Structure formats: C-alpha cells, structure tokens
Amino acid sequence: MLSDHAKTGPAGDLTSPAGTGTSKDVRKRGSRTRRARPRPFGSRLKRDWQLLLMALPAIGLLLVFHYVPLLGNVIAFQDYSPYVGIADSPWVGFTNFQWLMFDESFWDATLNTLTITAFQLVFYFPVPILLAVLLDSVVRPRLRLFIQGIVYMPHFFSWVLVVTLFQQMFGGAGLLSQTLRDHGYTGFDLMTNPDTFLVLVTAETVWKDAGWGTIIFLAALAAINQNLYEAAAVDGASRWRRLWHITLPGLRPVIVLLLILRLGEALNVGFEQFFLQRDAVGRDAAEVLDTFVYWRTLLTGEWSYGAAAGLVKGLVGLVLILISNRVAHRFGEQGIYKRS
Amino acid sequence: MTTLPPWAERPSRVGALLKGLLLTLITVGVLFPIYMVALTSLSTQEAVTEAGGLVTVPSGLSFAAYQELFAGGVVTRSVLVSLGVTLVGTAISLTVTVLAAYGLSRPGSLLHRPMLFLVLLTFLFGPGMIPNYLLVSSLGLIDTYWSLILPGAVTAFNLVVMRAFFMNIPDEVTDSARIDGANEFRILRTIVLPMSKGVTAVIGLFYAVGYWNSFFNAVLYLNDNAKWPLQVVLRQYVLQGQSLIVGQSGVGTLPGQSLPPSLAIQMAIVVVALLPVLFVYPFVQRHFTKGVIIGAIKG
Structure with missing residues (x-):
C-alpha cells in the first residue's frame, strides 16, 4: 500500500495538502481491487472498524458545522424570518438575487474588494519573494534563524492586535502624530483617512504576513541546485546575473502557482481586518463583500438578502477557484487539487 | 565565520x-x-x-497598570475566558484531528474515499456567515463558549497536513506492532505519535493561536458581554477607547476606574493579548524550519 505513496515522493505528499497524492492512489488501488476481487463488506468492517471510529468525530463535526449550514443557504430563496423558521418561511424564488443585482452598495462592496485584491497583488505579493531572497542571502545560519523567527511572528497576532498596533503608531494619537506635533508640525490620522486606506491595509498585511509568506519561497530557494550557481560564477556571471538567470527561474513555478491561487481567491480579502476598520474609515472605502453581508443581515435583519449575497460571493469564488486551478494545470502545476 | x-x-x-x-x-x-x-x-x-x-x-x-487589570473585573475575566477556550478548544481540536488524520491515512480502508472527499470538498466552498449563524443559533449555542469552539473545531487543512505526515511513516514500522496484536489506538499512541512530535506541535500551535485570537465568532455569537474573550475586550477598550465601566449590564468593573482607561492600562491589555503567543512561539518555531509546514502554506 505504501509503495504507492512512495512514488509521489516523501515531500510530495506534504507540499500538496489537498492532493496529497490521494486520488491517484485510490485509482490505482481501485484498479487493483477490481483485479483482485474486493473483500466482502463484513470482513472489511472487521478489519477497519477502528480506523472508521477514529475518523468519525472529525467527519461528524464537518457534517454538522460545514455541510448542514451549506444546506441552510436555501433561505436565500425565501423570505426568511427567524420567528417562523426555515420550514414555514415563504419561498420567493430569485427575488433576493434580483434585488441584489440592482443594489448599488453591493456593487460598491464588490468593487472595493476587487480593488483591494488588485492593489495587494501589486504591492503585497512581491514582498515575500524579495524578503525570501534577502533572507536566503544571509549566510550565517544562526543569524538567519533569528531573523526568520522575528519576521514570522506577527503572523500569529490577531487582527485586533495588528490594527491596534498600527493605530498606536499611525493613528491620531499615535507615535508618529505625537512626534510631528512635538516638532511643530500638524499631526495626521492614517487610521480614519479613506484616501489612504488601501495603503494602510496593505501595510498591515505586509507587517503581519509577509514574513510568514517567505516560507514557501525559502523552500523553493533551498531546492535550487547549488551547482548552477557555481557553474555560472565560474563562467563569470555577476551576482545580479545569477539572481536573474538562476534564482528567479527557480522560483518561477511557485510564483506562478501562488499568483494563480490568489486570483482564484480574488473575492476573499479577509474579513476581520475590514470589519475592524470599517467604522473608522467609512463604508465608501472599507466595505468589502464579507462586511456587506454582515451589516445587511445582522444589523437590519434581512436574513435572506444577506444569505443571497453570501451565496453569490461563494459561487463566484468557487468558479474562480476552478478556473484558476485549470490555469495552474495548464502551467503544469498542481493547484489545490489534482488534475483528474 | x-x-x-x-x-x-x-x-x-x-x-x-x-x-x-x-x-x-x-x-x-x-x-x-x-x-x-x-x-x-x-x-x-x-x-x-x-x-x-x-x-x-x-x-x-x-506595574500599576497590570495590578489594576488583574484586580478582578472585565479584563481579568476575559483573560480567563480566553485561556479556558484556548485550552479546551485546542485539546478537542488536536485530539479529533490526530484521530481522523490517522483514521484516514490508509487508502483502501472502509469508506476511506468518501470520507476523504468530504474533507477535501470543504476547501472549495464555505457555507457562509448567515447559515453558520442560523445553525449555531438553532443548536442553542448562542451565548455559550461552545460557539467559539465547535464551529471551527476541525480545520480540513490541518487534518490534511497531518494525514500527509502520517502517510509518510513506512508501513513496516506499524506492521510489526499490528502482528503483535496491538490495536490501532495503541499503535497511534505508542508508535505514530512519538514519531510525529514536530507536526503535532505545529498543528497544536495553529489551533491554539486560532482560539486565542478568536474574535469575530465572539462578536457574532456572544451577546452577553460578561462572556467576552480577550480579543473583543481589546477591541472595545483599546481600539475604540471605550470607558471600562460597562454600566447597564452591571458587569464587574475595575476598582476606582471610572474614566476612559489610561494609556498604560490600554497598552497593558495589548501586552496581555500578545504575551501567550510570544511565550509559546519559540518552542514551536524550530519545527517551522524543518519543513513541517511547507504544505501549510501552499493551501
């Protein structure tokens, strides 16, 4: 059984969480059992009941907290009222979706979401790559480990904490404003300015996640054959030429893959970051699709309408993921699931 | 050098x-x-x-700010809530995830394929905020600490990373124990887990950090502010700078503190929210570099 996995490589399994070489294994397995005639259900149950029992709690939790609410999306086609319940709420067909299509605030939120994604693609996405190349050039292992430890850390802070820290640095009463005022300039408040909001959220994202994002690029850098560098150096290629002709091509597959996957997640910019700053900055700049759903539903009680918006976002997101994976396969990459 | x-x-x-x-x-x-x-x-x-x-x-x-914070009251209570939720939640999540990762680590076992499919499908489509809320509310979990734990108790992603790790343990290692008559639970506990300390530590950290940082679930599911975890308190009193007296609900207050909290106290709340992460992190960090979580990023 395990020889099958061995073929996908020891690291291959780890680096593809969704694939993990499973579909392939199962198919191979299937063809083998067809030849070898499947064992009767009873004997398989007797052999595997312990494994089944072990998987049960997780499967149960996923069924209850993932698949049951998935069905709850039917309220998007109803005029749902919590006092009446799903069973007795009247069905309204696609009315909610029709309203949604003519809802300006919905399109504003969509536009904001896409703008943020585009802005972060340009100003966040390259940062981990550059940082990884920089870290990789630190030759002293202990120093490198030390810096890595520090830049990974903010990934584990909550958004509340990150936004608070930024407020203390760049807010109206923050350190920067305070210092400026001490020196006779007027202070400013980056935290409530809708014009600079894109810069602010991107800076926050860089501070929190750019360090953590280097991990995958560092792994790719470590996998580059060192002999290539040596050969190039012997042939007289300068440091920069080596970076351009060896390092970058070595990183290319990972860059392409992550870029495609990010495009597939174009509608997901993260919820808490925007939820926390929406009031201070204002809806015009900070309303994204997720916060739109939240405010429309839980504050105004338009359950069905919010669910419809959420469903639209989910379905479009699904299509985007499927497309981006198709593209990833086209580039010869794995994507989040395997080509079938 | x-x-x-x-x-x-x-x-x-x-x-x-x-x-x-x-x-x-x-x-x-x-x-x-x-x-x-x-x-x-x-x-x-x-x-x-x-x-x-x-x-x-x-x-x-x-240390005045800390003395005041831990003299009992809103912050003290919320720290206890966060600690409790983190400990119980991580224990549940890690147990369930380890068991399932092992249970699903042998292709060809009974129902292996449909169960794995069920896990992997969660990557593609989330149920959405509103249906989640309706479910939690219809289960009667609103205003209970379980609402912070159960909905996110299993992350398919962590499960899959762990499973991949277990699958890389050669069969020969476990086979001999099986021949000696050990059952699967025993094999997991005495052979597989000791070989997987690194990945267990990392996944445990992921879960623990998730629970400690849990903020939005609390905003969504907890109306009773006596049950608020630390992150919500942090937002309320530091980010939004509200006065620490929560009058109408009669929640405990800081003794002798009726003005908006002083800057030192606000910053002390930030430090309290930060400290556990700073403490636990160095012990787990060394496993990051061993490639345990390379897979964790690619998702």
Whole structure:
C-alpha cells in the first residue's frame, strides 16, 4: 500500500495538502481491487472498524458545522424570518438575487474588494519573494534563524492586535502624530483617512504576513541546485546575473502557482481586518463583500438578502477557484487539487 | 565565520552594509511597536504624561497598570475566558484531528474515499456567515463558549497536513506492532505519535493561536458581554477607547476606574493579548524550519 505513496515522493505528499497524492492512489488501488476481487463488506468492517471510529468525530463535526449550514443557504430563496423558521418561511424564488443585482452598495462592496485584491497583488505579493531572497542571502545560519523567527511572528497576532498596533503608531494619537506635533508640525490620522486606506491595509498585511509568506519561497530557494550557481560564477556571471538567470527561474513555478491561487481567491480579502476598520474609515472605502453581508443581515435583519449575497460571493469564488486551478494545470502545476 | 562557498566573490563593503541596514530595519520594524507598547504599559502616569503619550525612552517604571487589570473585573475575566477556550478548544481540536488524520491515512480502508472527499470538498466552498449563524443559533449555542469552539473545531487543512505526515511513516514500522496484536489506538499512541512530535506541535500551535485570537465568532455569537474573550475586550477598550465601566449590564468593573482607561492600562491589555503567543512561539518555531509546514502554506 505504501509503495504507492512512495512514488509521489516523501515531500510530495506534504507540499500538496489537498492532493496529497490521494486520488491517484485510490485509482490505482481501485484498479487493483477490481483485479483482485474486493473483500466482502463484513470482513472489511472487521478489519477497519477502528480506523472508521477514529475518523468519525472529525467527519461528524464537518457534517454538522460545514455541510448542514451549506444546506441552510436555501433561505436565500425565501423570505426568511427567524420567528417562523426555515420550514414555514415563504419561498420567493430569485427575488433576493434580483434585488441584489440592482443594489448599488453591493456593487460598491464588490468593487472595493476587487480593488483591494488588485492593489495587494501589486504591492503585497512581491514582498515575500524579495524578503525570501534577502533572507536566503544571509549566510550565517544562526543569524538567519533569528531573523526568520522575528519576521514570522506577527503572523500569529490577531487582527485586533495588528490594527491596534498600527493605530498606536499611525493613528491620531499615535507615535508618529505625537512626534510631528512635538516638532511643530500638524499631526495626521492614517487610521480614519479613506484616501489612504488601501495603503494602510496593505501595510498591515505586509507587517503581519509577509514574513510568514517567505516560507514557501525559502523552500523553493533551498531546492535550487547549488551547482548552477557555481557553474555560472565560474563562467563569470555577476551576482545580479545569477539572481536573474538562476534564482528567479527557480522560483518561477511557485510564483506562478501562488499568483494563480490568489486570483482564484480574488473575492476573499479577509474579513476581520475590514470589519475592524470599517467604522473608522467609512463604508465608501472599507466595505468589502464579507462586511456587506454582515451589516445587511445582522444589523437590519434581512436574513435572506444577506444569505443571497453570501451565496453569490461563494459561487463566484468557487468558479474562480476552478478556473484558476485549470490555469495552474495548464502551467503544469498542481493547484489545490489534482488534475483528474 | 561564514559558510560562503569558495566560488562566490566576497560581498562588497557597500553591499554588505546595505544588506545589514535593510535587515536591521525589517527586524526593528517588527519589534519596535511591540517594545513601545510594552514600555508604555510599564510606565508610570508621570512618564506617560511627560512623553505626551506613548513612551519610547524608559523613565519611570511601574506595574500599576497590570495590578489594576488583574484586580478582578472585565479584563481579568476575559483573560480567563480566553485561556479556558484556548485550552479546551485546542485539546478537542488536536485530539479529533490526530484521530481522523490517522483514521484516514490508509487508502483502501472502509469508506476511506468518501470520507476523504468530504474533507477535501470543504476547501472549495464555505457555507457562509448567515447559515453558520442560523445553525449555531438553532443548536442553542448562542451565548455559550461552545460557539467559539465547535464551529471551527476541525480545520480540513490541518487534518490534511497531518494525514500527509502520517502517510509518510513506512508501513513496516506499524506492521510489526499490528502482528503483535496491538490495536490501532495503541499503535497511534505508542508508535505514530512519538514519531510525529514536530507536526503535532505545529498543528497544536495553529489551533491554539486560532482560539486565542478568536474574535469575530465572539462578536457574532456572544451577546452577553460578561462572556467576552480577550480579543473583543481589546477591541472595545483599546481600539475604540471605550470607558471600562460597562454600566447597564452591571458587569464587574475595575476598582476606582471610572474614566476612559489610561494609556498604560490600554497598552497593558495589548501586552496581555500578545504575551501567550510570544511565550509559546519559540518552542514551536524550530519545527517551522524543518519543513513541517511547507504544505501549510501552499493551501
């Protein structure tokens, strides 16, 4: 059984969480059992009941907290009222979706979401790559480990904490404003300015996640054959030429893959970051699709309408993921699931 | 002193200097806000006044802010809530995830394929906020701590990473135990888990950090502010700067504190929210570099 996995490589399994070489294994397995005639259900149950029992709690939790609410999306086609319940709420067909299509605030939120994604693609996405190349050039292992430890850390802070820290640095009463005022300039408040909001959220994202994002690029850098560098150096290629002709091509597959996957997640910019700053900055700049759903539903009680918006976002997101994976396969990459 | 390969030219002085400067800047950029917050939280009221706000150069130090925070009241309670949710939640999540990762680690076992499919499908489509809320509310979990734990108790992603790790353990290792008559639970406990300490620590950290940082679930599911975890308190009293007296609900208050919280106290709340992460992190960090979580990022 395990020889099958061995073929996908020891690291291959780890680096593809969704694939993990499973579909392939199962198919191979299937063809083998067809030849070898499947064992009767009873004997398989007797052999595997312990494994089944072990998987049960997780499967149960996923069924209850993932698949049951998935069905709850039917309220998007109803005029749902919590006092009446799903069973007795009247069905309204696609009315909610029709309203949604003519809802300006919905399109504003969509536009904001896409703008943020585009802005972060340009100003966040390259940062981990550059940082990884920089870290990789630190030759002293202990120093490198030390810096890595520090830049990974903010990934584990909550958004509340990150936004608070930024407020203390760049807010109206923050350190920067305070210092400026001490020196006779007027202070400013980056935290409530809708014009600079894109810069602010991107800076926050860089501070929190750019360090953590280097991990995958560092792994790719470590996998580059060192002999290539040596050969190039012997042939007289300068440091920069080596970076351009060896390092970058070595990183290319990972860059392409992550870029495609990010495009597939174009509608997901993260919820808490925007939820926390929406009031201070204002809806015009900070309303994204997720916060739109939240405010429309839980504050105004338009359950069905919010669910419809959420469903639209989910379905479009699904299509985007499927497309981006198709593209990833086209580039010869794995994507989040395997080509079938 | 360095392990520069023999063919590489020595870096130029300017280049090395620039690189060092850049790295220092990055490190300071991460550490400085934390330093500033911690220092302000430890400063006396006079030091804060003198600095005109946040303190960057230590002058008068005091633990007064922390004494006040832990004298009982909103913050003390929320720290206990967060600790409790984190401990119970991580224990449940890790147990369930380890069991399922092992249970699903043998292709060809009974129902292996449909169960794995069920897990993997969660990557593609989330149920959405509103249906989640309706479910939690119809299960009667609103205003219970379970609403912070159960909905996210299993992350398909962590499960899959762990499973991949288990699948890389050679069959021969477990087969002999099986022949000796050990059951699967025993094999998992005595053979597989001891071989998987690194990945278990990392996944445990992921879950624990998730619970400690849990914020939005609390906003969504907890109306009773006596049950608020620390992150919600942090937002309320520091980010939004509300007065620490929560009048109408009669929640416990800080003794002798009726004004908006002083800066030192606010910063002390930030430090309390930060500290557990700072403490646990170094113990798990070394496993990051061993490639345990490479898979974790690619998702």
